[in-house]
Amino acid sequence: MIGRLRGWMLAGAVVVAVLVVATVLILIAGADPLTGLQGLIAGVSSSPYRVGELLVGAVPIAIVALTLIPALRAGVFSVGAEGQVIFGAIFATAATLGTAGLFGEGVPAPVYWVIGMVSGALGGAAFALLPAWLAERWHVNIILSTLLLNYIAAGFLGWTLRTWLASGENTATPQSQQLPEASALPDLIPGTRAHIGVLLIIVVAVLFEWWRRTSQATRIGVFAERPRLALRLGTTRARTLYGTMLVSGAGAGVVGWLQVAGVNERLFNSVSGGVGFSGLAVALLGALLPGGILLAALFFSALTAGALGIQSATGTVPSSIADVIKGVLLLGVAAVAGVTARSGAARPAAAPPLTDVAAVTPDGEPTPTPATESAGTEERS
């Protein structure tokens, strides 16, 4: 009971911290925080178009986050969603344009969608395979390999849009040809950019809820803390690495397809647009649980849309205020997760340690195991 109250108080402290930071940032800009708040609300809800924007922004982030959960729960800390989104988008664009080229005008829309989605998933998964293999074979740190591969993916996309997928028209920004009309995802809410692809989040959420109840999910959780026990339960390091990385890669790849077929109907250099990093942050913010992730994704999207509202309402506050607030929020939530995990009020939400050395906390205490976790509650509070 006390633990729960404390949890709410800590969450309240994070909200207060975020509000204080936002107020200070707006004051530095010489604007009125209340005007900023009005702008934020207007930016999110003033018209159906804005609500559509909210969905278009939130769904890709949520899909990336949900499909990252298995990896994060296994302690496989992949930061490569940016690059996987890019590869998914390239594969989906190439496959869609290729289909149109082979079979001409008459291809029905659902065929395009299946081809786009499957090839997007394949592209993302293929690009996730390399860091998984490097980690499995030679223990190459996944954080670093995926980070470096993001830059390589961005370079490959730039080259792609200049060469084999270039539109051929003379445009200022490099881009691919327009996708055939049938392959574009139709609008879900007329007059907005929200397309029927946003419904995919329901599919992903249902799949996740099913996965969560399988024994595989349990084994992955065990793997993170006791790899040898997981081995006895029938999952190896290799299987965990490949499985979780392929799932997260496929999810990010599907998002790549969504962004191309749903939003722009062309491939641009900006296709990933930070969706991969936001997805990782949202997965961690949502404590690796689907409900929390959907909420956090909507919040992230609302912040991005609302910050544009703040910018136009105040005139002086740059919309990048959203990025600062996201960072503060992640920091605050990480701190709360740390405090509650230590005091035994909840299981640790975030990923387990990265290295052998980290199995012992810096103070020299062994990492709290489930059995000893409840012990420290009273003395800490």
Added chain:
Amino acid sequence: MSIELWASILAGAIVLATPLVIAGLGEGFVERAGRLNLGIEGMMILGAFVAVFVASFAGLVAGLAAAMLTGLALAALMNLVVYRLGANEIVVGLAITMLGLGLSTYLYQLWIPAGQTNVSVPTAPKLGLGILTDIPLIGPALFGQSPLVYGALVLAIAAWAIFRFTRFGLQVRAVGADPTSAALRGVRPRQIGAQTLLIGGALAGLAGSVITLGSIGAFSPDITAGRGYIVLAIVIMGRMTPVGIAIGALLFGFLQSFSLLAQSTAIQLPSELYQTFPYAITLIVLVLTSRAALRRHLGRHLRRDPGRASGRTLPA
């Protein structure tokens, strides 16, 4: 390619390697003590911004100092959240990076609203060490650099000496190797860890300021372009030793300088290939280093106890 071009590639390599050396030495302390600072990128970029902003009215030295303080402050925040409150080190590192990237962009856009021309400050003057600068090929690279470059060299030697000869260096190594036994022998792991993190943060901030004040003279959003992460890779490649880190940084600096300057030559390759070249080579070297480390590790364990090697887990 002419000798003049190679001379400028080498000179550029040293310039580009300098921030990596500085931040890498800091991270070397952090990782030797068994910690990980994934927030380097955020500390570097905020340092890079603060340095230009402060230098624009208070001069170069004040700019460098302010950048160090900025990195120090972010490291103190990280120390508080991770090692006092018990948050996850990786998550907080990413959060600090998000915060640094966001804050530097926000403050920069406030300082210089869209449409206004960027503010430039004078960069650190290049020293001309007389006739030595005229040595072909290596003259400009070794003897015609700014004091910041030579400062990084001094820093590398100092870091080497600290690990080699001082009590603090020994304590850091002890804490990293085995915090429990170190604590039993009277070393305070938490304190040592905090000190290394603060050193790492201050040096990351300084490294950011070297990017802006050392060669460009102005700030722009995302100016660090992932160099904070490159630093992490370099520290792994250099096996956390000052000499190894310096070599890794020079390698990356050379690759980047080569990529920048070789584009203008007769070798016609796609420009994207040049841009991604340093990241790709870093990845390859990282793979080779990890492979070698794994072999050493397995070799050691196989000799000692054949049964243990296969079940043991290394960093994922």
